[in-house]
Amino acid sequence: MINNLAVEVLLVEDNPDDAELTIxxxxxxxxxxxxxxxxxxEEALDFLFGQESNNLPKLILLDLKMPKVDGIEVLRKIKKDDQKKIIPVVVLTSSKEERDVIxxxxxxxxxxxxxxxEFxxxxxxxxxxxLFWLLLNEPPH
Incomplete structure (x- = not known):
């Protein structure tokens, strides 16, 4: 069972190799x-919207190209929610498409x-x- 009170990072990644290396x-x-x-x-939204506001991660690393619900839709829902929009979200993706960046x-x-x-x-x-998002960055409390 996950101790959600201490979640530092929510990694949203469908590629098992990329996920394992990141972890x-x-x-x-x-x-x-x-x-x-x-x-x-879909799992990301279930996790985020099934939590109390004080149990949310300090950082979300979000892939874009995923099955079921893509990263853009996850980002849209996070940033529309008053409690969750302050969570830093870093897109970590293989997509270099300008429209995805914009x-x-x-x-x-x-x-x-x-x-x-390259590895x-x-x-x-x-x-x-x-280092930046978990140690240097000062999030709101």
Whole structure:
């Protein structure tokens, strides 16, 4: 059972390899001691909207291209909700499509990162995201 009171990161990722690597990198650097991984947008919405407002994650890492409910729709619902819109959302996706970048920012995404294809660059990108959003960034309380 997940201790939702301490959730630091909600990882919304349908690619098992990308999810495993992201989780390993964050845990290696002690950046996500309590990380919840969901496999699609539908699971993400169920998790987020089934929680009390004080049980929400400190950061959402969101893929865009997923089955059932895509990341754009998840982002739209998060940013329309008064309690959840303050959660930092970082799109971490393979999509370089300009329309995805523009729509994500129009909906209020906090950052848009294209997943590097090379292993070392992917590790570095995830490490930097974790360091910034979980240690340096000062969220509202």
């Amino acid at each position: 390993r990198v964050l845990k290696k650097h002690n950046l996500a001691n309590n990380l919840v991984h969901v496999h699609d947008g 729509e994500s920012y129009q909906l209020g995404v906090n950052a848009y990162v294209v997943k590097p294809v 070392e660059k992917f590790v570095d990108a995830v490490t930097q995201l974790g």
